[in-house]
Amino acid sequence: MTDNDLVHGVGARVGRAAVNALRAPLSVVGLVLVPLQLVAYPMILVTIGVPLLLLAVALTRRYADLHRSLAGRLLGEEIPRPYRQPPNRGPMTRVRTVATDPATWRDLAFLPVNAVTGVACFVVPLGLWVGGVVGLVTPLLWLLGADDLEFNGIAETTPGSYVLAPLIACLALLLAWLATPALPRAHARITRALLGPTARSTLTTRVRELAETRADSVDAQAAELRRIERDLHDGAQARLVALGMNLGMAEELMARDPQAAAELLAEARQSSSQALAELRDLVRGIHPPVLADRGLDGALRALAMASPLTVEVDLELPGRPEAPVESAVYFACAETLTNAAKHSGATAAWLRLRHDGARLSVMIGDDGRGGAEPTENGGLRGIERRLAVFDGTLGIASPVGGPTIVTLELPCALSSEKTSSSSGTV
Structure with a gap:
């Protein structure tokens, strides 16, 4: 020195x-x-x-x-x-x-x-x-x-x-x-x-957060079960009841009016096809097959392709998260892109996903009018509840006039390693 x-x-x-x-x-x-x-x-x-x-x-x-x-x-x-x-x-x-x-x-x-x-x-x-x-x-x-x-x-x-x-x-x-x-x-x-917080206060706060998260999770699961029950009752169940009635009427008409019986059988076949399609849609709403087959990377790309907006994707995921985490992130991204297409007036959006070894982060932005705010029964609040089950957080930056940027973060460990990186506009 x-x-x-x-x-x-x-x-x-x-x-x-x-x-x-x-x-x-x-x-x-x-x-x-x-x-x-x-x-x-x-x-x-x-x-x-x-x-x-x-x-x-x-x-x-x-x-x-x-x-x-x-x-x-x-x-x-x-x-x-x-x-x-x-x-x-x-x-x-x-x-x-x-x-x-x-x-x-x-x-x-x-x-x-x-x-x-x-x-x-x-x-x-x-x-x-x-x-x-x-x-x-x-x-x-x-x-x-x-x-x-x-x-x-x-x-x-x-x-x-x-x-x-x-x-x-x-x-x-x-x-x-x-x-x-x-x-x-x-x-x-x-x-x-x-x-600063003491160990006891930290534990108390953590217990309270877990209790609130559990209550939100139970409410979300109950709402999901009610939705499935309503979809089954109003969709597939109604078609299956009509199918049974048509088959009964066709059985009665088979001997005395074969033509009418054939028309009822054709209608029954169409009803069975529609009921099967509704059941498939319902199953996809519970856990999309593309998510199970292609993982979160492929499922998000398919989601971007199905969106009415032009979505630019930039995904870097060196492995697969656990299935519940994949499902939560997928449906959160689906809800966010749907909100952007329905409410923001946007014409383009982008989706960026990264994993830093301990946390999975997703950023979704659009060029809409902005002003998005979470409401008690709104879609953003539903995303927040879904992520809270995994100690995840939802961040929203949406000034009036746009753009809107939604950030999803949650702790995540990858179960299998792979080397894949994809980006592009779909």
Whole structure:
């Protein structure tokens, strides 16, 4: 390391210590939120306590979010928010959820801890730098003012300080060099410990997500069973009943009116063909044969070819996912392309699929008018439920005026390896 590098490094750390010291007042400011929140709890019994508590908690969480962001930036990681999601059942339910959330009380405990540790971790390094510099400069001032020292009669008591003071100053500068990055990181770890999700809260959140996913999956399966039952009742079953009636009538007419019996048999044959076609369509709706035969790659290309839009496909899938994952992705892509063709006014679309070793990601875009939003009973919400069963996510970017880009991501392991890559416009 050259002298210039050393000087530059020292200057950088001194500057960092000075900037960090400016955060000390921010740590103390949070103490104002402690009495505000504590006073709000007993006032819940009166009307004003509800908005006051919600306001105090909201301000505290904003303050905690700021420290989570600063600590995460310093540690090089994101610190998630650990709060429970309150249900939409009125203000009192929301207050009860907020007041009983352990993260709310951990935020409250963080405020005084942050005031003490923040001042210590951010002011001490700068104090050590200043003390070290003063310790080096002081002997020089003593030498320059030796006559004054002798005049005051204290020259005999300070000769050892000419050596001791620089040694203490060097020690202070060494501690300052080490403390400048170490103490803020220690404060960031304290912040993460108090404001980040605990193992228990993470487990609770995960259990809640799984319960919601299971409920959505059960609802989706029930809806799918009702659809299959309705299709069977209104389609194939009705045709099979008509087929049985025609065969009975043909049996009665066989002896006395062979011509009419032959017409009924021909009609019965046509009804059987239509019933068989409807059953095949129903089976394809449950699990398309092309998906089982050609895999997700071939099925998506066939889906793009059948779309009324001009769909450009870019697929890179080095193996086959598990069958349930293939089915979920296929039907999600089918629903998205159908929505683009029916509602967006698009003339062209594109489909891109990638697998990075742990996750399968699909991006579907179109040149339509945009403005797509998931609704409670809409197709996009159905896709979200379907993907949530596999811990998948749905992302939608659809500004008014277009274009619309739908992103599907879900954890996925490939069961068999192959080397295939296909792209083109169909």
